[in-house]
Amino acid sequence: MKTTVDHLLALGDDALIAAQRLGEWVAAAPELEEDVALANIALDQLGAARLLLTYAGELEGAGRDEDALAYLRDDREFRNCLLVELPNGDFAVTMAKLLFLAAYQLTLYTALSGCADERLAAIASKARKEVAYHLDHARLWTVRLGDGTAESHRRMQAAVDEIWPYTHELFLPDPTAPVDPAGLRAEFLAIVEPVLAEATLERPADDWAPEGGRRGLHTEHLSYLLAEMQVLHRAHPGARW
Amino acid sequence: MSGCNTCSVHGHHFPEPGDGPASGLLGQVEAAEAALRAAAERGRPGAPDGAAGDTDPQEYFTALIEADQKIEPRDWMPDAYRRTLIRQIAQHAHSEIIGMQPEGNWITRAPSLKRKAILLAKVQDEAGHGLYLYAAAETLGVSRDELVELLLAGRQKYSSIFNYPTLTWADVGAIGWLVDGAAIVNQVPLCRCSYGPYARAMIRICKEESFHQRQGYEILYTLAHGTPAQREMAQDAVNRWWYPSLAMFGPPDRDSTHSEQSMAWKIKRFSNDELRQRFVDMCVPQAEILGLRIPDPELRWNPERQSYDFTPPDYAELMRVISGDGPCNRQRMARRRRAHAEGAWVREAAAAYAAKRAARATAPTEVAA
Numbered sequence A: 001m002k003t004t005v006d007h008l009l010a011l012g013d014d015a016l017i018a019a020q021r022l023g024e025w026v027a028a029a030p031e032l033e034e035d036v037a038l039a040n041i042a043l044d045q046l047g048a049a050r051l052l053l054t055y056a057g058e059l060e061g062a063g064r065d066e067d068a069l070a071y072l073r074d075d076r077e078f079r080n081c082l083l084v085e086l087p088n089g090d091f092a093v094t095m096a097k098l099l100f101l102a103a104y105q106l107t108l109y110t111a112l113s114g115c116a117d118e119r120l121a122a123i124a125s126k127a128r129k130e131v132a133y134h135l136d137h138a139r140l141w142t143v144r145l146g147d148g149t150a151e152s153h154r155r156m157q158a159a160v161d162e163i164w165p166y167t168h169e170l171f172l173p174d175p176t177a178p179v180d181p182a183g184l185r186a187e188f189l190a191i192v193e194p195v196l197a198e199a200t201l202e203r204p205a206d207d208w209a210p211e212g213g214r215r216g217l218h219t220e221h222l223s224y225l226l227a228e229m230q231v232l233h234r235a236h237p238g239a240r241w
Numbered sequence B: 001m002s003g004c005n006t007c008s009v010h011g012h013h014f015p016e017p018g019d020g021p022a023s024g025l026l027g028q029v030e031a032a033e034a035a036l037r038a039a040a041e042r043g044r045p046g047a048p049d050g051a052a053g054d055t056d057p058q059e060y061f062t063a064l065i066e067a068d069q070k071i072e073p074r075d076w077m078p079d080a081y082r083r084t085l086i087r088q089i090a091q092h093a094h095s096e097i098i099g100m101q102p103e104g105n106w107i108t109r110a111p112s113l114k115r116k117a118i119l120l121a122k123v124q125d126e127a128g129h130g131l132y133l134y135a136a137a138e139t140l141g142v143s144r145d146e147l148v149e150l151l152l153a154g155r156q157k158y159s160s161i162f163n164y165p166t167l168t169w170a171d172v173g174a175i176g177w178l179v180d181g182a183a184i185v186n187q188v189p190l191c192r193c194s195y196g197p198y199a200r201a202m203i204r205i206c207k208e209e210s211f212h213q214r215q216g217y218e219i220l221y222t223l224a225h226g227t228p229a230q231r232e233m234a235q236d237a238v239n240r241w242w243y244p245s246l247a248m249f250g251p252p253d254r255d256s257t258h259s260e261q262s263m264a265w266k267i268k269r270f271s272n273d274e275l276r277q278r279f280v281d282m283c284v285p286q287a288e289i290l291g292l293r294i295p296d297p298e299l300r301w302n303p304e305r306q307s308y309d310f311t312p313p314d315y316a317e318l319m320r321v322i323s324g325d326g327p328c329n330r331q332r333m334a335r336r337r338r339a340h341a342e343g344a345w346v347r348e349a350a351a352a353y354a355a356k357r358a359a360r361a362t363a364p365t366e367v368a369a
């Protein structure tokens, strides 16, 4: 299938908004090693976002660069999934979000790294190696928290229950996409279900399935996130930084 | 992850004095590294190996210091030397950690994706510096947990500079240029510190700090050559950060309490005032290239001293900030305490999980035995 601007925006916005949320953790993580790790993951996501948005801007051909796309679109124009824009919550919620995002991105990037669009394939194969590390990190913490103390088990289960419904949107069918996400859910489940089992956590039932992000219909959280992210850039139109 | 994050996200060329704002200092870091290797090759003066119990440990310690050899964790050392180092390295580690806050304050609002990436990498480097320094302190027989408790209880300090607020994006530039710049001037001599683990940590840290200074300088350069509002933002930041940066070198020599003994032990190599002068002399030509004014009407070249005359910082203000009454002391400590308290259940879970795993790993062996 042919790569479109919207497909690139979906990929790039997922990474950008994930990076923005992870950046909120800096100097607030449960331990110093985790400050380093979360910043590192944020940097990887931001790096992928920059490549994808730059490509989207070039493909669009309207003269928008990565910053025009990141800073000058409103929330209705963002194409990210709802999962990444959800607030960080406690550390368990952040790890649940990261586990599901990284498992999704790993399957998707792996498939994309073999796609016909060479530029997209190159970005995906670079990002795939990075998200494999993100997945590993989130997996370790999910298991530690799930199988740690009674308190951490309770929190990790609550986090998984809270985030699980938002994973459905990741696999909505899109036959026009370079890789149709609908085909990736089985692989995703094959990654996350054993992690939940090892963490002694219950895999939530599949019922409520909120969606809309890919069509620009977001949660109330996104516009606050963008207000913060975009405030300085928009206050100085045309300035260079 | 290895090495400096800031430099890997970086890459750009700006007009700079010499090869960069800190190029001379980077040369000194490399010289210190070479000296460290050379000392190791020379070997120690008649080492009291094995049963050389007749060598007085105090004398041997002094001989090592005089021969510019490094004191290593297993060596005998005077208690006061150990205490001084623990205090200094801990304070340095705490400064890296608290220092993440003022700049971290702008990560979510950085005005371009490139700047956001560089800033994230920089703040991540600072967390890494904290880790190396706590590890260096641990070689002296204290644990990181104990040191963190001392910080949270307000019984150990961190650099007073981080008690000032970052009000605009230009403050991120001013911190990089001035605060990281002052930190490098302070820390380059520490690369030759007599305590081996500290000297080696400082060599690694100074190399990264020079990239931090460079990114700050680039931010200010861009702002100073940008729109009128950006230019004003840059000048305002330099106005606010100049004197607090001068104060980073500590009280004037006449009032400095710890200096003399530290000099004798080769922990400290230059006095506070010498380092402050070196910093001013480094900054003046850089400010000229930036096109920004240093907010000191008394600043002028003194041909006799071959240095700039300048107005010293307000030391009474420094004392107030050190004793807890700066603009952000309460906020910085509250944030650190909150992160520590809110992370407690996570650390407990990690410990409980590790204990369960260890028990599971040994259980079958016990059965077999």
Ligand SMILES: [Fe+2]
Residues within 6 Å of the ligand: B096, B125, B126, B129, B205, B209
């Ligand atoms: Fe540092």
Ligand SMILES: [Fe+2]
Residues within 6 Å of the ligand: B126, B180, B208, B209, B212
């Ligand atoms: Fe630094």
